[in-house]
Amino acid sequence: MIESTDINVEYCEEERLTCVLVLDTFNIYINEIVSHISLPLCLWPINGRPLLDYTIHTLIQSNIQEIILLATSYSNEICSYIMNSQWLRTYSKFIKLIPYEEARSLGDCLRNLEKENIINHNFLLLYGNGTLLTSEKLNTLFSVHNENIRQDRNCIMTLVYRQLNSNHFEHPSYTDDQHVFVLRDNNTHRVYVYSNEYLDKYQISLDLFKQPNITMEILYCPLDCRLAICSPDVLHLFQDNFDFLTINEFVQGVLFEAKITGHTIYSHLYETGYFLSVHNLRLYMKGTFDILRRWSYPLVPEIISSMDKQLFSIVTTLVSSQIKLNDSDVSFYNISYPIIYDKHNIYKQGDIKLDRLSNIEQDVFIGHNSQILSGVYLRRSCIGQNCIIGKNTQIINSILWNHVQIGENCIIKNSIICNNVLIRNNVQIDKECMLCENVIIGTNVHLNQRMIIIASNFITSTGIIDEIEIIKNDDISISSENVKCSNSKQRSNSTSSSEKFINSSNEEIIVSNSDLVGIDGFGKELIFNSVHDGQAENFEDTDNDEDDDSDDDDKNQLNAFDAWGYRIERRENRGSSVISDDDFQEEVIRTLKRAYKKNLKPNNIIDELNILKPTYNVSPTEFEQSIIRAIFLLPLENQIANPEQLNYWNTLKLTMDKISQTILKNYMKITNEQAQMLLLNEIDLICLEYIQLIGVYIANILMYLYDNDVIDEQWILKWYENKQEKIKNNQLIIKLEEEIYYDKLKQFVEWLQNAESDV
Numbered sequence: 001m002i003e004s005t006d007i008n009v010e011y012c013e014e015e016r017l018t019c020v021l022v023l024d025t026f027n028i029y030i031n032e033i034v035s036h037i038s039l040p041l042c043l044w045p046i047n048g049r050p051l052l053d054y055t056i057h058t059l060i061q062s063n064i065q066e067i068i069l070l071a072t073s074y075s076n077e078i079c080s081y082i083m084n085s086q087w088l089r090t091y092s093k094f095i096k097l098i099p100y101e102e103a104r105s106l107g108d109c110l111r112n113l114e115k116e117n118i119i120n121h122n123f124l125l126l127y128g129n130g131t132l133l134t135s136e137k138l139n140t141l142f143s144v145h146n147e148n149i150r151q152d153r154n155c156i157m158t159l160v161y162r163q164l165n166s167n168h169f170e171h172p173s174y175t176d177d178q179h180v181f182v183l184r185d186n187n188t189h190r191v192y193v194y195s196n197e198y199l200d201k202y203q204i205s206l207d208l209f210k211q212p213n214i215t216m217e218i219l220y221c222p223l224d225c226r227l228a229i230c231s232p233d234v235l236h237l238f239q240d241n242f243d244f245l246t247i248n249e250f251v252q253g254v255l256f257e258a259k260i261t262g263h264t265i266y267s268h269l270y271e272t273g274y275f276l277s278v279h280n281l282r283l284y285m286k287g288t289f290d291i292l293r294r295w296s297y298p299l300v301p302e303i304i305s306s307m308d309k310q311l312f313s314i315v316t317t318l319v320s321s322q323i324k325l326n327d328s329d330v331s332f333y334n335i336s337y338p339i340i341y342d343k344h345n346i347y348k349q350g351d352i353k354l355d356r357l358s359n360i361e362q363d364v365f366i367g368h369n370s371q372i373l374s375g376v377y378l379r380r381s382c383i384g385q386n387c388i389i390g391k392n393t394q395i396i397n398s399i400l401w402n403h404v405q406i407g408e409n410c411i412i413k414n415s416i417i418c419n420n421v422l423i424r425n426n427v428q429i430d431k432e433c434m435l436c437e438n439v440i441i442g443t444n445v446h447l448n449q450r451m452i453i454i455a456s457n458f459i460t461s462t463g464i465i466d467e468i469e470i471i472k473n474d475d476i477s478i479s480s481e482n483v484k485c486s487n488s489k490q491r492s493n494s495t496s497s498s499e500k501f502i503n504s505s506n507e508e509i510i511v512s513n514s515d516l517v518g519i520d521g522f523g524k525e526l527i528f529n530s531v532h533d534g535q536a537e538n539f540e541d542t543d544n545d546e547d548d549d550s551d552d553d554d555k556n557q558l559n560a561f562d563a564w565g566y567r568i569e570r571r572e573n574r575g576s577s578v579i580s581d582d583d584f585q586e587e588v589i590r591t592l593k594r595a596y597k598k599n600l601k602p603n604n605i606i607d608e609l610n611i612l613k614p615t616y617n618v619s620p621t622e623f624e625q626s627i628i629r630a631i632f633l634l635p636l637e638n639q640i641a642n643p644e645q646l647n648y649w650n651t652l653k654l655t656m657d658k659i660s661q662t663i664l665k666n667y668m669k670i671t672n673e674q675a676q677m678l679l680l681n682e683i684d685l686i687c688l689e690y691i692q693l694i695g696v697y698i699a700n701i702l703m704y705l706y707d708n709d710v711i712d713e714q715w716i717l718k719w720y721e722n723k724q725e726k727i728k729n730n731q732l733i734i735k736l737e738e739e740i741y742y743d744k745l746k747q748f749v750e751w752l753q754n755a756e757s758d759v
Contacts, residue, residue, distance in 0.1 A: 017139055018066040018123040019059055021130030022109050023052070023078060025279045026246075029563040031073065032528055033281075036436040036454045037418055040074040041278075042131050043081055045401055046288045047301045047365045047382055048339070048349050050081060051131045051278055054291075054299050056095075062137040064124070067095045070109045075099035105245040107238050114235040121232065122146070127247055128226035128279040133287050133296050135274040138227075145229035148266040151188060156237070158229040159191065159251070159267045161222035162275040173223055175282055175565030182219040183208070184267055191265045192216070194255055196248045198567065222269060226277035233263070280565035281416065281434065288382050288399055292345055292363040301347050301365060302339040337368045349385070367402070390425070397431075407443075424520060428737060432564055435523070442518020446692065446737030450564065452526040453517065515647065516692055584618050588630045595659055596634075602662035609663075621678065624667050628682040631660045632701075636693055649697040656704060664710050676715035684723075687741055695741040699748040706752070713752055720749050 023042045025031070034040055043050045059067055071078045079097055087095050098116065103109045106127050113119065122145055126132055141160065148155040161182075164174065181202055183193035192208055209216060228247065237244070237254070244250045254263050274296045278287045287296075294300050337350030346360055350368030354360070357374035364378045367385035372378070375392035383389065384401045390408040397414045400406075404417050407425035414431035417423070422440045430449040435441065438455040447453070513524040562568055588609065595605045613623050635651035652660075668679045683702075687695035705711040726732035734742055 016066050016121060017062075017064045017142060018068065018119060018121065019064045019138070020068045020070065020113065020119075020123055020125050021052075021055065022070045022106055022125070022127045023130040024070075024072040024103070024109075025129045026072075026105055027280070027561065027563065029528055029561075030280065033434065033436065033452060033526065033563055034074070036526065038074070038077070038437075040077060041129055041284070043077060044284060045382075045384060046284075047291055047347065048337075048367055048385075049301070049304055050085075051284070051287070052078075052081065053085070053304065054133055054296075055126070055131050056087065057304060058132070058134055058138065058299065062139040064139060065094070068113070068118070069095065069097045069130070070103075070113060071097060071099045072101060072103045072109065075101060106247060107242070107245045107250075110235055110238040111242075114239045119232060119235065123230055123232075125228045125230050125234075126226065127228075128277055131278045132225060132227060133274070133276045133278060133290070133299060134225075135296050135299065136270065141227075141229050141268065144268050145231075145266075148189075149231070152190065152264055152266075154262045154264045155190075155266055156231045156233045156254070156263050157251070157265045159265065160225045160227040160229070160270070161219065161267060162225055162270045162273065164221070164223050172286055173276055173283070174221065175280060175561075176567040177280060177561040177565045178224045179221055180219075180224055182222070182267060183216055184219065186215040186217040187213075189267050189269070191251070191255065191267050194248075194251045194265075219267070219269065223275060224277065225270075225275045226279060229268075237263070280561070281432070281563050282565045285397070285399060285414070285416065289363060289380055289397070292347070292365060292380065292382070294345065300341075301349075302341045305336060305339045305349075384419075424518070426736075436526070438522075440517065440520075440522040442514075442521030444736075444740075445516075445518045445521060447516075448690075448692075452563070453523040454526045455523050515696060584612065584622070585626045585629065587612055588626045589634065592630050592634060592659075596655060599658075602659050602666075605659060606663060606666050624675065624678055625682055627663065627667060628679060629686065631655070631664065632683065632686050632694070636690060648693055649700050652697075652701070653704065656708075661705075661708050661710055664705075668710065670709060670712050673715060676711055677719060679711060680715065680719040688738060691737055691741050695738075696744065698741060699744045702745075702748050716752060717749065720745070 023040065025041060030041060042052045045051070046054065056067065069078065069082070075097070079099075082095060082097055096118075098113070100109055100112045103112060122142060124138060124141065141158070145155070145158045148158055159182075161180075176198070179196060179198050181193070181195045181197075181199075182191055183204060184191045193202070193204055195202060208214075234250075238250065241250075241253060244253060251265055254261070254265055258264060274290070276283060276287050276290065276296075278284050290296055291300060297303075340348045342348065344362040345364070346362070347365040348354075349366065352366050352368065353371040354366070355372055355374040355376070358372045358376040359378070360366075360372070361377070361379040363380040365382040366372065366378075367383055367387065369385055370383050370387040370389075372383075372389050373391045373393075376389045377394045377396075378389075379395075380397050381395045382399045383395075384404060386402055387400055387404045387406075389395065389406050390410065392408055393406055393410040393412070395406075395412045398412050398417065399415075400417045401419045401421075403420045404423075405421075406412070406417075406423045407427065409425055410423055410427045410429075412423075412427075412429045415429050415433040415435070417435050418437045418439075420438050421435045423429075423435075424441060424443040424445075426444045427441050428446045429435075429441075430447060432450040433447050434452045436452070436454045439453050440455075441447070441453070511524055512522045514521065516525060517523045560568055591605065591608050591612070594600070595602075609627065618626070632652065635655055636648055664679070668675045670676065683698075687698050687701075702711070702716060706713060706716070723732065727734065
């Protein structure tokens, strides 16, 4: 039963327990994903409810008497959620929504809040998306902060952490963007040194250890709850210091000026209890599965649903006629279905159709009006409302939103599938992929890990997608035929180009990459507009304004982590960069880029490459491998940075005609068997690594190299025979997604053999 809390009682201002939620991660990569979903991260669904619901329920149970929501972008959607979920109607004096659409950092939000002049007492601050999943009551933190102030009147903030019981790098709740080093007094818990930099060594002044009655302890990578108890002075300091953009900068600034201003900061470490701040995609998925496994009890689906029944009446009309909701989001806001909790942590919401031959293993949520056909295997996954899962499909550690349709014999692992997505038959989606709204994945497509697929460059209206393809969910029978859909008119008339261009009524051009999503698919990979150091660069020269250097530094500091929470500087083969992090490889890349841009003569480039070899002390084989990978991967990087320009093969051909074939001829002598085999093996590895992007062009690549005397037919045939021998002896197993590559390779070799016999 829900505890009765009289939170509408008038309180004295100094007694009011206030919590401020900053509903934005201020991560450009997450916000760019959000722009293709039109739903901010704080409203993403977790087991049938918006993420923010869980945080507000926790605050209610913690007897918090005032919640202030600071909304930046998508404030209309957040306002719609609040009003239509009946929070404001039930607690009219409980929640305040303050939009700050111009805010670009946490510091901007708190400076604007200071101008409102509505807080003159201690308050909880939830930052980093403003969504915290916890099993603990948070009102006790006010007592902790008050005790710190009683001992030290200069205390203005208490940071909250959770102790990790295992190695932090291996702990599933830890992501790179939570790295923090804290040196504090073991007795009073006052913080003396604070750093969020990822360093092997931290320098600590010996003067700290000379202070009397102080025993220092180190908190290395505790779980950052993105939670702090603040005094009103915190807002004043943000107002006076415009350099403070983040909490990290604020804490470091206060500690640096401690001797001058006298302000101090303390910390509080929870030894037990469940805490998870959801501010990136990995933590969003972990929070979903933790709730399914009931680690966050009492924050579990059936209890949240029962609370709704006690707190609210079910609403079927909008509170405000000026606020319109997307059909796929209505269930988040104002429709509550009963949830049945079954053994093995199986949750069934409302009416579902479950085939008796399906296998629902454990930790699974199935939303209202969803259909699970025969042979389906589900484990640790969340299925939204009005979804159809085709026969013999496996879904593991994945989240499906509403109105998702998946064909037969598909495999989906560790991925997020948003509203109104169609996945056709025999599709495989690897871990940490995300399909945004209205994407269609074609038959027999294999998506490699950590790919984000969008339906257009802009937020796409329902009408445009309806024109392309739409499957009505009204009166759906359990027959699998409903999963199979005919191609749209646009597809049937498509050309052989790898990209489809579709004009909408408002003259917006939508681009689809058929190399990636299939000829019967619709979508393309999301390439972030904001490029961080280490990510792909365009071949074209750009004019850099030196006056913007400081702004760029601030952006890089705010966005040093990608949407999954990985540190960008040490990513390997992720996102838009496809080039190795090896120093020599990078130097070869830079040399070739400069050659392409400035139209340098091939002989000059060869001389430069030869000079690099002794400088980096690489072996001859490593030297040649780096050159081959640079030549064949650079066009792919250019295509990723400019997806609306030429496809990979056309880009590669341009670079080959210009410089690359001369470089290959110099190092891969056509009479040298070892060099020729190395060239073929490296091309083979690259094609298998990027089958959909490069591997499908293997016939074009070999034909070009053969026609231009870069490689001889005898080496191609010998290399191919060796591969076939390995396949025959089961030394080489062809995967399902590799069949298209080997088919095209076989076609080229058969043509080559026939051409040789004709001669």
